[in-house]
Amino acid sequence: DYNVAIAREAVGLGFDEINFDYIRFPSDGNLQDMSFTFWDGSTPKSLIMREFFEHLRQELPDAKLSIDLFGLSTVNYDDLGIGQVIEDSFEYFDYICPMVYPSHYAPGFLNHHNPAVYPYEVVKYSMDSALKRLAVFSQSKEINARLRPWLQDFNLGAVYDDNMVRMQIEAVYDSAKDDFNGFMLWNSSNVYTKGALLPDA
Numbered sequence: 001d002y003n004v005a006i007a008r009e010a011v012g013l014g015f016d017e018i019n020f021d022y023i024r025f026p027s028d029g030n031l032q033d034m035s036f037t038f039w040d041g042s043t044p045k046s047l048i049m050r051e052f053f054e055h056l057r058q059e060l061p062d063a064k065l066s067i068d069l070f071g072l073s074t075v076n077y078d079d080l081g082i083g084q085v086i087e088d089s090f091e092y093f094d095y096i097c098p099m100v101y102p103s104h105y106a107p108g109f110l111n112h113h114n115p116a117v118y119p120y121e122v123v124k125y126s127m128d129s130a131l132k133r134l135a136v137f138s139q140s141k142e143i144n145a146r147l148r149p150w151l152q153d154f155n156l157g158a159v160y161d162d163n164m165v166r167m168q169i170e171a172v173y174d175s176a177k178d179d180f181n182g183f184m185l186w187n188s189s190n191v192y193t194k195g196a197l198l199p200d201a
Helices: 002-012 045-059 119-138 163-181
Strands: 018-020 063-070 095-099 150-152 183-187
Touching: 002 018, 045 063, 045 183, 063 163, 095 119, 095 150, 119 163
Parallel strands: 018 063, 063 095, 150 183
Antiparallel strands: none
């Protein structure tokens, strides 16, 4: 399929990691007007997603693969209506990259009216949960998956200045401790907050 073909070409050109972004069932628009040749409408969406993850790994056995998941996949145990269950990714990807943007958590999360104002608390809680789930999963299967989250570096719900971005980074360090595997910042305009990146970050 074209996903695998593009990935193979990228590996052949020297890319050292292939990132699969936003692999999910749709959640917006008129869902009744959508049809999927790979889904019968009754099989759990998470099972379809897991089978696709397995397919990617089988077709790209030696490639370093990463996947971007919704931040809520770290704390929710359902599939969020889009087929994403974080445990389903652990066996097939080298890096799991939850998008733990505080602005994307609903009002009331951790009893905060506006979670975007609490970047440290939201990211720390999400990462703690994801790491616990990874530890439990790894007790039954030998895996190499590591967590490397996307962090918010854009203004939504609050102004994300040096301190707001840095608090997210500190939350990742504090949660991961010796299992720290980095983080990534996202801003759709590609303008990043340099002041948040201290020498040890």
